[in-house]
Amino acid sequence: MATLNMLVAVCLVYVIFLFLIAFAAERAAIQGRGGWLRSPVVYTLSLSIYCTAWTFYGAVGYAARSGLEYLTIYIGPSLVMIGWWWVLRKLVRIGRSQRVTSIADLISSRYGKSNLLAVGVTVLAVVGTTPYIALQLQSVTVSFSVFSDAYEAGLTRDNHESNALLVAAGLALFTIVFGTRNLDVNERHHGVVMAIAVEAVVKLFALTAVGVFVVWGLAGGVSDIFTRIDTSEIGSWEMRGDRWAGLIFLSAAAFLCLPRMFQVMVVENENEGHLRMASWAFPLYLMVMSLFVVPIAVVGLDLMPAGSNPDFFVLTVPLATGNDGLAMLSFIGGFSSATSMVIVAALALSTMVSNHIVMPIWLNVTGGGAVVSGDVRNVVLLSRRISIGAVVTLGYLYYRLSGGGTALASIGLISFTGVAQFLPVLIGGVFWRGATRQGAFAGLTVGFLIWAYSLLLPSFGASMLSADLMANGPFGIGWLRPQAFFGIEGMDPLVHAILWSISLNTLAFYAASLMGFPSPLERLQGAQFVNVYEHSSTPRGWSGNLAQSEDLMIMAQRILGAREAQSLFEREARGQGMAGVLPEPSPEFLQQLERALAGSVGAATAHAMISQTAGGASVSVExxxxxxxxxxxxxxxxxxxxxxxxxxxxxxxxxxxxxxxxxxxxxxxxxxxxxxxxxxxxxxxxxxxxxxxxxxxxxxxxxxxxxxxxxxxxxxxxxxxxxxxxxxxxxxxNGQVSLNTQTGQLADVLDQALAAALTGSGDAKLQVMRSREAEKLSLTTDLDRLSQVFINLIGNAQKYCDAEHPELKISVAHREGNVLIDFTDNGSGISKEDQAVIFEKFSRAGVQRVSGAGLGLAICREIMTRLGGSVSYLPGQGGAAFRVVMPEELAVAAQ
Amino acid sequence: MSERRSRVFLERQSYRRRRLIDTIRVLPIIGALLWAVPLLWPSGEANSVATSDAIIFIFVVWTILVVTGAILSRVLSRGSDENDELDT
Structure with a gap:
């Protein structure tokens, strides 16, 4: 017979068990035996913190009230995981290459490492998550009270609250012990991840066990349960389409933007390849988690007296049928859902609060930089721990102040809508280089104001927004009624808030981005994020001339711890090929150091610290x-x-x-x-x-x-x-010749030349053929020189023509403003090789059988050049043929 | 996308890998469309869909997505991990 004491004992044992697992995992990781810690299965299971106590207990109540609508909460994330190639893969790659520590860090880092933006995101995340933590505390205490009602009715409300306080303190302790063991978030929290992976198995097992018990124990198997479902209150499909689509979108958005999901999905990710398995295994997990929800709800509705709280059917059904062991298991399942959520949420939020709010303030107050005395490492750890405590305390206070009533039940979706406001800025920053910091500010501001005005504040009832305002709008402006923007009534308040907050958020983000102009750092980071696959390298930003390696070492030791810092510096020094521990403060090294520090204190703070130590040598616009x-x-x-x-x-x-x-x-x-x-x-x-x-x-x-x-x-x-x-x-x-220009007849010149050339040749062997008609040309040139050329050509024919009856044909023609005088004999002509050289000095064609210095043709050529014409060999005429060309203006045809 | 030096034609293996990735990409779209089908179901007292049928439809879609996703990611991991960044 289970008693409340036994329940407490089981809880304690369970918590000790978790501590041991986390401790063992940490030890294994430190000793390097942690290979199994980094398996894709562990990664997939760690994602299950999405399923909180709200989904463990609440889903059944949700189903009992609204049928299958609860499925939207699981369908959205399933689609995101199935579509991992689109968004998650890129987020994880960016998270790894930029050493992102939280969603606030990612957003601030993308928009020019703006700390103001990081502060904004952090505050909004805390506002959105605190009620959710309160919800977990409530579910744990209420589940306690369910047991106490069943056994020892008579526990007072004070007991509940002390229970809640106890739970909160325990969770904070666990988170502090395993969440702030090591400082570098990128070293990852093996203990925490392992613990939540185990909790994932526990809650899945617990819910499945209850489901199996209900289907095969209480009902008569699958077909019976289907009949029961169809005859129950929720037996037919009565879904509002807007809620179905709106909630699928909302849960998908929240899955990406929830700080705790970002923590396990991106920050704690060991290996991009793990996403491959998680992409189908996590939807499978969600499917199994939601499989037995409707059967439990239907059987609970049948079994339990009217008016009992359907939220705790998972506990009350086994209790009512006397299965205390199963109820105990179910209780542990719910407990582990609540604890894992609180642990990771506290971890994620404390990282953000510490990095973006506490540390910048502390650095400012103490004068900044690492040059101040004191161990920054301890300060960071302390601020983390205090932040964890503060976050959990905030959740507890919220639980106390809200009275733990039904108001909390609806807070889940309100919280989802709040964090979903990060979506446009996140997706825009990752896929659109034009997104700017002003755009991010504008979008987030608009989104959160609308969310608060149309969803959060109305959820508190008349204490926050008066009934008059709800009905008539502020100052009587109907268009601004919180749940009927633009005067359109009748929309579901949640869908209304999702639609307007996300769309106006996106619009403001887009418009402000289009209008502004990003700073160089923003543009640099934008390119790094959007094109992360092309260059998973680092932006070069530091000039280390002024930075002192020693100062950097002192600072790094304070933040990373002496051993890590020294090994980092030593490794770098070795990489630079230097002896000793201190490397040159090269830009690459500073970049790497900044990354390492960013893992501990966030990108913006690390940037500030390096820039201070490096003597303000960070790269400014100038x-x-x-x-x-x-x-x-x-x-x-x-x-x-x-x-x-x-x-x-x-x-x-x-x-x-x-x-x-x-x-x-x-x-x-x-x-x-x-x-x-x-x-x-x-x-x-x-x-x-x-x-x-x-x-x-x-x-x-x-x-x-x-x-x-x-x-x-x-x-x-x-x-x-x-x-x-x-x-x-x-x-x-040498061009020294002076021409003796005369006018005469070509025929006369030829006559003279023939007479001179053939003198002394005895019986005038050479037969000369002329066309006297064509020779009737008047020439104005140096006739003596021209005659000299003719004599030479005729002489050559006489000397070299080897025909039996040598003949020389002298023909005159006009072409293109030139007079052509051809001397063609009937000999064997001049060989091709000789043709190239006959006009050169001392060249004589063929054998040396004839006297002569071989200057004749060279002189001819020179003369013709002087006279403005030319002389050349004319191949293919049957014998040796030379053509003398004279420009026409020198030759005027005789009338 | 930005300008990147991309080859026009690929070897058979890379080509198959690209098409595999295309399949992975289209899977969530198919899932979203299938899960949007309930929007078309009649709602109200008269001839509404039975919850059991709705459950079967939704969970069958879920199973198809999970099984297909598992097969695709298994095939993907068999190929080389190089060229993942060439998502053209």
């Missing part, structure tokens, strides 16, 4: 601008350098080309000189030889002497001609 300027200058400088070096490269290329050309010219000159020497030497040699013979030999006949003399004479002529040619060429090349 610094960023300066850095940007510097960078721009450097870029300009380097682009200038680049231009210069390009210029240099270009010049060098030109110089190299010039050098190549000079070398080539020098080679040509050398070749020319050696050619000239060779050409001069040959006749000189023969002249010397024959003149020696003439001098030394006396017995020479007159004929011999005459022959030798004529050889000498010929060679001298040849020499003279060569020298003349060279001189001529040099004069032409």
């Amino acid at each position: 610094d960023l601008m300066a850095v940007a300027d510097e960078t721009a200058q450097m870029m300009e400088h380097s682009s200038q350098l680049e231009t210069k070096s390009e210029e240099l490269a270009r010049t060098a290329r030109q110089l190299r080309q010039a050098n190549d050309k000079l070398t080539q010219i020098s080679e040509q000159k050398d070749a020319f000189l050696s050619q000239v020497s060779h050409e001069l030497r040959t006749p000189m040699t023969s002249i010397r030889a024959f003149s020696e013979i003439l001098r030394d030999s006396e017995m020479l006949t007159a004929a011999e002497r005459g022959r030798y003399c004529s050889i000498i004479h010929d060679e001298a002529i040849r020499l003279t001609r060569l020298l003349d040619d060279l001189l001529d060429l040099s004069v032409l090349e």
Whole structure:
């Protein structure tokens, strides 16, 4: 026979059991044997703090009153978990990469590490959560009283309240012991997480046990229970669509925004991969939790006398049927639901209160920074502990002041609506880079004012908002009635509040974001958050030139503890390749240190502390601008350098080309000189030889002497001609020639040239064909020079044409303002290789069978260039063909 | 989304992974639509849906979502954990 004393004993044993589990988990984690602590199963189970005593006891009452509406509270979170890829995955990634310690930290960090925003979020979270904690305390005390009513009716109200106080104190103690063991929130609370995971199993087991008992013990199995359901008060679907949709949305939003859910889901998350399992396992958990709610409610309605509180059917049904053990189990289930919620909520809220309210105040009061004496580590821990105590005390006070009546029962959804106001700011901050701090302030302010005005205050009844105001609106303005905005009546008050608070909140957030302009830090953080998958790296923000490593060390020791701080510094020093313990205060190191400190005291405070220790060397807007300027200058400088070096490269290329050309010219000159020497030497040699013979030999006949003399004479002529040619060429090349311009007929010039070229060729072997008609051209140019060119070309034909009956055809044509005079013979022509060089000096086509220095064509070319025309070889004419081109204006056709 | 260097075509394996992620993404939408179906049920005394039928419908949807989610996340974890960030 269970007695109240036994109940108390069981409770105590259970609490001791929890302490032991938490203690064992902490020990295992410290000794590094904590692998199993970080399994996805534990993570999934820890999420079950969503199911508080309100859902453990209250769901059945909810179902007994409103049918299946209670399911909305589980469907919303199920959808969020199933849709983990959309939001949760990103939140967890951000939480891990930014070392987020709470939802207030996340929001403040996203919006430029604004502490004011963090304070705001913290206050709102406390306001939204305190009634909820009160609700847990109430459920525990009422469940006590249910037992006491059943056994020792006669416990006074004082007993209840002392029970509540006892429970509150116990929970605060547990949270303090296991929640503030280590300071760095990112080291995670293995003890707490493990304890709530165990509690998750306990409450699931308890509720399922009661459910199984009800379905198969009291009712006749599944089909019987379905019949009972359909014939009961809640036997048909009578759901208001607005509440169904509105509550699903609300619970989904609250699931993301509740500080305690954020704590277990994001902050305590060990591994992103755990989400994968939780994404389906947690909906499964919720499904099982809600499976037996309706059967219990229906059987309770059947079994219990009319007017009994359906909220505690989970306890009263087993008690009424004499199953004390099951009732005890159920009591433990409810107790564990309440305790785990209070523990995590107190932990999450105390982190926020301590980091964003107590520590900044303390830093301000004591002059700030870590340079002050005293152990900051202890201060942080103390502030945490006091905050936990304060949060739980607040919950207790709320419970006492509200009288613990039915007013508390409805507080669950009111609280949900309150924290759901974080949703636009949270989602907007994570997915929209344009979200700004002003927007966040505006949205949160509007959302919470509407929430308070249309939902929270009316829930207190006439004591807060008068009946007149509720009916007629403030100052008689009907449009502003708390539950009928814009004069539209008849909406469900809760849905009304959800609709207007969230939509106007979003609108204000959006509009203010669009209008404002974010600070550089906000924009930096915005990019970091929104594009977290692209660069899960850290923003560079510190310039450590002024920071003293030693000061940083002193500060870090105070916050992280000596051992952690030293190992962090040592690791960093090793990473920088330095001996000793103190690393260079590089920006990367400062960044990392800030992250580490942020885990203990929050992002905004850590930022402030580092900036103070680093001598105010944190990056301000001006610094960023300066850095940007510097960078721009450097870029300009380097682009200038680049231009210069390009210029240099270009010049060098030109110089190299010039050098190549000079070398080539020098080679040509050398070749020319050696050619000239060779050409001069040959006749000189023969002249010397024959003149020696003439001098030394006396017995020479007159004929011999005459022959030798004529050889000498010929060679001298040849020499003279060569020298003349060279001189001529040099004069032409140097442009020193003065042209003797005359006017004459082309035909006459050709006649002269032919006569000169063919003189002495004996029987005039070369047959020349001309078209006299075409040659009727008047020329105004240096006719002697032109004639020289013609003589040379005709002479070449005469010399080189190898046909049996050599012929030379001279044709004249007009094309494109030029006169073309072609000299074509019927020989074998000039080979392709020779064509390229015949106009060069000393080049002679083919074998050296004909005398000549090989300067003729070179001179021709020079002359034609001087005369403004050209001479070129014309391939493919059957024989050697040269074309002389004269500009037309020099040649006027004879009338 | 921002500009990111993305390849136009993927290997078969990466392609399958992307489509798997698409399935994971669409799952909550399907769930929300199915759970929105009760909005269309007639309410009131006359011909309203029996609570037992409503329970069966809602819990069947729940089971489908959980089972599908479990299968998908199992398949997802079999693939490499790389390229998770390429959520295109």
